[in-house]
Amino acid sequence: MDAGTSHEGIPLTTIRVWRELGGRGTVLGPLFRASAHPADPPLPTQSPVLQLLLNAEVFAPEALGLQNVLVGGGEIVWMGTDVPDMPNSLGVTVEDLQGARMIPGFVDGHAHVTGGGGEAGPETRVPCVPLSKFTSAGVTTVVGLLGTDDVTRTTGDLLAATRGLVAEGLSAFCYTGGYHLPPTTLTGSVRGDIVHIDRIIGVGELAISDHRSSQPTLDELLRVASDAHVAGLMTGKAGICHLHMGDGERGLDLVRRALETSELPARVFQPTHMNRRKALFEEGLELVQRGCSIDLTAFPVEDGEDAYSAEDALERYLEAGMPSDQISVSSDGGGCLPTFDGDGRVVKMDVGEPATMATSLAELLRRGHDLDRVLPAYTTNTANLLRLKGKGRICMGGHADLVVLGPDGLPQDVMLAGVWHKRGGKTVVFGTFEQSGVMNV
Ligand code: ZN
Numbered sequence: 001m002d003a004g005t006s007h008e009g010i011p012l013t014t015i016r017v018w019r020e021l022g023g024r025g026t027v028l029g030p031l032f033r034a035s036a037h038p039a040d041p042p043l044p045t046q047s048p049v050l051q052l053l054l055n056a057e058v059f060a061p062e063a064l065g066l067q068n069v070l071v072g073g074g075e076i077v078w079m080g081t082d083v084p085d086m087p088n089s090l091g092v093t094v095e096d097l098q099g100a101r102m103i104p105g106f107v108d109g110h111a112h113v114t115g116g117g118g119e120a121g122p123e124t125r126v127p128c129v130p131l132s133k134f135t136s137a138g139v140t141t142v143v144g145l146l147g148t149d150d151v152t153r154t155t156g157d158l159l160a161a162t163r164g165l166v167a168e169g170l171s172a173f174c175y176t177g178g179y180h181l182p183p184t185t186l187t188g189s190v191r192g193d194i195v196h197i198d199r200i201i202g203v204g205e206l207a208i209s210d211h212r213s214s215q216p217t218l219d220e221l222l223r224v225a226s227d228a229h230v231a232g233l234m235t236g237k238a239g240i241c242h243l244h245m246g247d248g249e250r251g252l253d254l255v256r257r258a259l260e261t262s263e264l265p266a267r268v269f270q271p272t273h274m275n276r277r278k279a280l281f282e283e284g285l286e287l288v289q290r291g292c293s294i295d296l297t298a299f300p301v302e303d304g305e306d307a308y309s310a311e312d313a314l315e316r317y318l319e320a321g322m323p324s325d326q327i328s329v330s331s332d333g334g335g336c337l338p339t340f341d342g343d344g345r346v347v348k349m350d351v352g353e354p355a356t357m358a359t360s361l362a363e364l365l366r367r368g369h370d371l372d373r374v375l376p377a378y379t380t381n382t383a384n385l386l387r388l389k390g391k392g393r394i395c396m397g398g399h400a401d402l403v404v405l406g407p408d409g410l411p412q413d414v415m416l417a418g419v420w421h422k423r424g425g426k427t428v429v430f431g432t433f434e435q436s437g438v439m440n441v
Pocket of ligand 1: 147205244245273
């Protein structure tokens with residue numbers, strides 16, 4: 001038991017509020033969860049004061065209009081159009097957001113928190129991604145993973161980087177494995193890692209249709225996906241197999257065959273980078289109809305490239321009338337974005353940035369899309385697929401991971417578990433080594 005929570009995992013601030021308000025059911029009823037979900041992040045040990053945020057135009061992601069939002073103990077303890085009558089003894093701070101748009105923090109389902117890369121020699125290993133690269137860009141929940149380099153990078157290293165981010169205030173989870181089979185693990189099996197290790201919620205990014213993959217066979221894919229699925233059943237965690245899609249012509253063939261020849265539910269297979277090739281994206285639409293969720297990467301796309309930007313792909317997806325809850329956008333932050341020649345040599349290299357989720361959403365707003373229509377792909381959809389309770393939504397009892405957008409549609413203020421990490425466009429909380437000169441950001 002830590003200082004900020006009761007023995008039942010209920011934030012002490014919440015209990016204080018409940019007592020002061022005489023336990024008004026409509027106000028605090030939804031908060032009393034019997035037990036924390038196994039994938040829930042720990043609540044903050046130092047609960048900030050109660051904060052009442054007035055006149056936020058809330059997108060939950062549904063458009064809820066102007067709302068007053070009361071935050072305490074790392075959660076949203078109340079939300080409504082009235083101004084609640086709060087006793088002075090509670091020490092509430094009140095702030096008027098003057099109609100600014102408030103959205104849930106971004107849920108980034110694919111980031112190389114340890115740094116990815118290494119495709120062109122050890123000097124191309126990308127450094128660890130520091131806290132504020134995520135938080136200043138509005139990312140409040142992240143899933144870390146290993147990619148091409150699952151040899152010099154290990155599951156233990158990834159888990160430590162993930163736990164480091166959690167200690168610094170971010171909600172962070174990770175996958176076991178990496179591009180290759182047999183998968184790199186900590187306990188010796190994918191199932192063991194997901195069952196025994198709190199932060200590990202699935203397996204990935206397992207590479208298919210890529211020259212950098214281990215060229216997995218159908219049986220190999222089924223074995224690893226079933227391990228993830230069964231471990232998910234045992235723990236209540238996501239239990240998914242997050243698939244890195246390469247540029248190969250085989251596209252989603254292996255996934256279709258996995259669905260046709262096994263009893264595994266379609267939700268277990270989540271292919272990512274689905275906008276990297278136009279034909280692959282079209283294949284993805286068909287896979288969605290079979291029940292899978294697909295993930296887009298918000299990477300830069302140049303004119304004339306055989307790829308869609310995440311914005312273009314999401315636009316096409318929604319215009320085609322596809323189910324709005326089976327698509328997501330992630331950043332590939334910290335990952336290496338190499339361009340290969342015909343012999344598989346790297347000819348150019350970029351590094352993925354967590355900020356691309358925010359710039360991608362802002363671009364969709366600039367194009368005139370309704371925020372409530374495009375926002376689920378950046379928030380709720382990933383939280384739901386990954387079974388991250390309290391994440392990706394603004395609601396009573398949900399985690400107080402909030403982003404206030406500026407007039408340009410970019411994150412201006414960012415709150416994680418009730419703590420402001422960015423205010424008025426300036427980052428105010430940094431990771432351990434970010435300001436020491438050890439790490440340049
Ligand atoms: Zn990848």
